[in-house]
Amino acid sequence: MAKVAITVNGSEPGNVFxxxxxxxxAAASGDDVVIFFCPGGAPAMVKGEIEKWDxxxxxxxxxxxxxxxxxxxxxYVCELALDAKDxxxxxxxxxxxxxxxxxxxxxxxxATLTFSF
Amino acid sequence: xxxxxxxAMGLKCPQxxxxxxxxxxxxxxxxxxxxxxxxxxxxxxVKAWAEKTGKTLLFCNTDAEGKHTAQIxx
Numbered sequence: 001m002a003k004v005a006i007t008v009n010g011s012e013p014g015n016v017f018x019x020x021x022x023x024x025x026a027a028a029s030g031d032d033v034v035i036f037f038c039p040g041g042a043p044a045m046v047k048g049e050i051e052k053w054d055x056x057x058x059x060x061x062x063x064x065x066x067x068x069x070x071x072x073x074x075x076y077v078c079e080l081a082l083d084a085k086d087x088x089x090x091x092x093x094x095x096x097x098x099x100x101x102x103x104x105x106x107x108x109x110x111a112t113l114t115f116s117f
Numbered sequence: 118x119x120x121x122x123x124x125a126m127g128l129k130c131p132q133x134x135x136x137x138x139x140x141x142x143x144x145x146x147x148x149x150x151x152x153x154x155x156x157x158x159x160x161x162x163v164k165a166w167a168e169k170t171g172k173t174l175l176f177c178n179t180d181a182e183g184k185h186t187a188q189i190x191x
Contacts (some may be wrong), residue, residue, distance in 0.1 A: 001169075019132040025131040028138035029169045035140075059129035 003032040005111035008041035013055050015117045016044045020064035022115060023073055033073035034111070036104045039117075042081035047093045069095045076104060118147045125154040126184070133159055134166050137189065141170075144191040149175070152187045159185045 004026045006019045019035050027033045037045050044050060050061045068075065075091055076099045089098055108114070123140060133154040144150060152163065160177045167174040167189055177187035177188035 021131060024135050028134045029166055034153065052161060057129070059132045062136065063132060067132075067139065071135075 027071035
């Protein structure tokens with residue numbers, strides 16, 4: 001099985017749907033999935049944010065988010081997002097962990113597939 | 118051996134496969150899951166999923182309306 005590492009550095013649907021479409025597909029197939037939101041992508045992981053999105057022709061993003069987590073995937077937000085975006089730990093949705101770049105890099109050192117959006 | 122059904126009609130890729138994966142823990146070896154879906158990519162996706170996860174895709178048929186019916190043996 002693969003280990004899939006995905007970084008996200010934008011908070012528009014075009015940045016946020018692909019990580020969860022690919023990530024949930026990978027997690028559903030038994031791959032390890034690690035999604036890391038850089039500060040530019042972090043606002044999308046604020047509670048209630050993706051629930052506002054209804055994009056024609058695309059799947060329900062919340063279901064994909066929940067699917068990634070329930071299948072053992074990890075969703076991280078970079079700690080730099082807290083100051084950079086004036087956000088607090090508690091602002092982020094359930095399931096999110098705040099970590100630093102070093103921890104992320106260490107966690108994905110054996111990743112076999114990487115994507116950036 | 119048990120047979121379960123999963124209605125994934127109307128769901129977009131990759132939600133049908135996500136539903137299959139979320140049902141997997143309830144399935145015992147030999148059990149069959151019958152899935153119906155109308156997502157365009159479903160026949161190829163379910164084949165790929167079965168290959169990757171070591172399950173047996175018994176069949177995946179498509180009717181004239183584009184409704185796919187697949188049986189997966191766990």
